[in-house]
Amino acid sequence: MTVEREGLEDFRLNVRSWLTQNVPHRWRARMTGASADEFTAFQREWMGKVVSAGLATPHWSAQWPGGGRSLDEQIVIVEEMARADAPRLLLYFVALYHAAMTLMEWGTEEQKARHLPAILNGEIWCQGFSEPNAGSDLASLTTRAVRDGDHYVIDGQKIWSTLGQHADYCLLLVRTDASVPKQAGITFLLMDMKSPGVECRPIRQITGDEEFAEIFLSGVRVPVANRLGEENAGWRIAQTTLNSERGLTIFELSERLSWSRWRLIEAMGGNTGGSIVDDQLRREMVDVFTKIEALSALVKEMMKRLVAGEDTGSSASIVKLLYAQVLREYTALGVRGASTSHLRTPFTLGAGHETGNWWFDYMNSFMWTIAGGSNEIQRNIVSERMLGMPRERAA
Incomplete structure (x- = not known):
């Protein structure tokens, strides 16, 4: 074992001890x-x-507390968090990943100084990208921003904003120019959710949870100083946010799924040794577990390539597609072994997508065919950017 490897194992033991x-x-x-x-x-x-x-914040830059960790150390933290079944920071994942990564790459020094310490102190963020008629085709968004002196005046509506009802700030995409191709007229703003004219309504899902919200914007004034990058350059900046969701977020979720296999064994009437009587169920479980292992390996390989600058980010679409598929298959198997009494079981807030309440988990798994960009859009990205196939014709 090399000295570096020994140091990594010591780090793992320290993280595990703290979690215990x-x-x-x-x-x-x-x-x-x-x-x-x-x-x-x-x-x-x-x-x-x-x-x-x-x-x-191991994925933050070294100047921040806990930042500057190597990729191997980041992997250790995620693995140990999953192993210990530690609570997910569901309320803060947009702040810690989407907002922080976007700010670090595109924010001014003033914007970073204002928001990054605030995130560490508990500032909650949400994402205002999707709209009722601009989900899969995000570039078709119509929420309008008109320049009025040193402010933009915003009118429109956003939907499927994760936990937006709790947020202090919003990563907001708006249209500032309707006369150019749709990707070219979008601007990226940082909006205070307490601004006059902002109305946020939770959306109750089929599970009974209120994980998402819709945001109504009427004459909301956002300072020009809260713009990320140049006016009409928001589409390019948004790719940083979306790649964070499809990469760093799936990285954590895949490890959570990997460490939750015992829940499925238990649901099937087995034990920790995996003793399942039904041959067909055993084969299906092995198939799902193999896919989970492949997903974990693929995510880690993607992260290494991204850190080394060898990946343009398109492989995040493959990872996101595989996670959505595996999560659906995993939870569907769980439903087959679950009692119908689970339909009356209260759900567990902040427990992730593999809670052991199988009916809740299965219904919740459908979200990932849409969240972070629909499966159809991800397939287009893979075919066009990675395989070089012709672009899909416009409708």
């Missing part, structure tokens, strides 16, 4: 049937602990 001492006792039971206020308070408390330990 700090993961909240029976947190899943506490969050099952919890109110929105209880969930928010719990997430804020856990966020403070993880930030203080330097485990929330």
